[in-house]
Amino acid sequence: MTEQLEISSLQLPNNLTDSDAADFLEAGLLLDQIRLETWGNRDRISDPETRLVSWRQNDYSRLEVFLGKLGGKIVALSWISLPLHDNLHTGFMSVCVAAEHRKRGYGQLMLETVEKYAAAQGRSVLMSSTEHPADFDPATIAVLEPKSGTGAIPQFDAGVRFSLRHGYQLEQVERFSELRLPIEGAHLEELLRAAEAKAGTDYRLEFWQDRCPERLAESFAVANSRMSTDIPSAGLAVEAETWDIKRLRDMEQRFIEAGHRIDVCAAVHVPSGQIAAYTYFDYNQKKPQLISQEDTLVIREHRGKRLGMLVKAANVRRIQEELPQLEKAITWNAAENDHMLAINIELGFAPAGYDGEWQKDLRKGPANEQLDSD
Known part of the structure; x- marks a missing residue:
């Protein structure tokens, strides 16, 4: 007989040394x-400080x-992230069960918990x-x-x-890629020169670390919306973010x-300043x-001028000079x-894996009652 899983909500501690941080650390x-x-x-694991923030x-x-415990030990969990500003019909969720406790229906129970919670919060997707x-x-x-027709898992x-x-x-497959660093200097300069020639004089590069300069902040906010x-x-049923x-x-x-450092490179359109x-x-x-390597975007109206390569190659050159100990970059597309x-392929990124992006409309019913492999 399967032992009864005790399910409760995680209470986040104020910091990692608090007396009530044990569940947070164990869940991690x-x-x-x-x-x-x-x-x-x-490579894809967060440290506790990053996770808490x-x-x-x-x-x-x-x-x-949501924590699933047996005898006081966390053996399963599920979580859901709810947008609060836009995309108020959606939530992004995950379910996991420790390897030694799988095939007992615990995944099903954690999924039911998170789906019922999402529905109660008015989320339909x-x-x-x-x-x-x-x-x-x-x-x-x-x-x-996927339904997009590209990629496979x-x-x-x-x-x-x-x-x-x-x-x-x-709905979609994302390619997870790795790049061995440093990129050989001559190859990087060749890519950068070709991109600069295609972009022409209508664009200039701007670099910053951590905080966008005030003079570009409004334009950068718009770019993040795009x-x-x-x-x-x-x-995927995603709406525009504001x-x-x-x-x-x-x-x-x-x-x-x-405790993270963010290094941004932007191509500014000289005539408009955007x-x-x-x-x-x-x-x-x-x-x-x-x-x-996180977000990269060329705004639709400026495509066809190699701006994607321009900002990426320039940022790689900068980061290799400032952080010479780097051995690898990772990214998703x-x-x-x-x-x-x-x-990315021109820069040297090679496939390391694939992420399947899934979607469910909760209005079509709750999780199925199939427990055999959960």
Whole structure:
């Protein structure tokens, strides 16, 4: 007989040394364990300080974490992130169970908990993600293609089967890529010179660390808004995000509180003074050899001028000079985002894995009552 799971909400501590931080730290260890099982390294694992900052509620999102305990020990959890400013019909959620406690129905129970909570908060669409190392050959195993028609993930992966059983549809596949650093100098300069020649004199580069200069802050906020509309999102039910300077400063402050360094390169359109493209790196000094390539966007009206390569190559050159200890960069791209993928491939990024992006309309019913493999 399966032992009864005790489910409760996580109460976040004020800091990691508080007497009530034990559950938060234990929940993090479970998440870390599962990521290590999947990837075999800590590249995609958050440190506790970063996790605590990112899990705190702010004006734009709120996270609810549910713990599943046996005998006082956390063996399963689910969480949901709820947008508070826009996309108020959605939530992004995840469910995980410790390896030794799987196939007992605990995943089902944690999913039911998070789905019922989402519905009570007025959310009708839930999204989720599964992670898959690039160690499979689509020619030799069964794969599942997303509704977007581009990319594929292993069809019989446990997370894929769980998602399908419970009514989630695969909308999109993202390619997770790695770049070995440093990029050879001559190759980088060649890419940069070619991009500069294509862009011409109508664009100039601006660099900053952590906080956007006030003179560009409004334009950068607008560019962040466009990030939610100008990149491929397949059939995911996402609406445009509205950014202003307050939202921008809030994001910057959370990075600073987590101890991260943000290095931004933007291409400014000289005639208008507005940002036409930008990219940024997220550097966590607790992982001194690793850097994460985050958002890159060329605003639609300025495409076709190699601005994506211009800002990326310039930012790589800058970061290699300032952080010579770097050995690897990681990034994500929608599989159908041909133009940005082509830029990354030219820089030297190679596939390391794939993330499946899933979606479910809760109005079509709760999680299925199938417990055998959860």
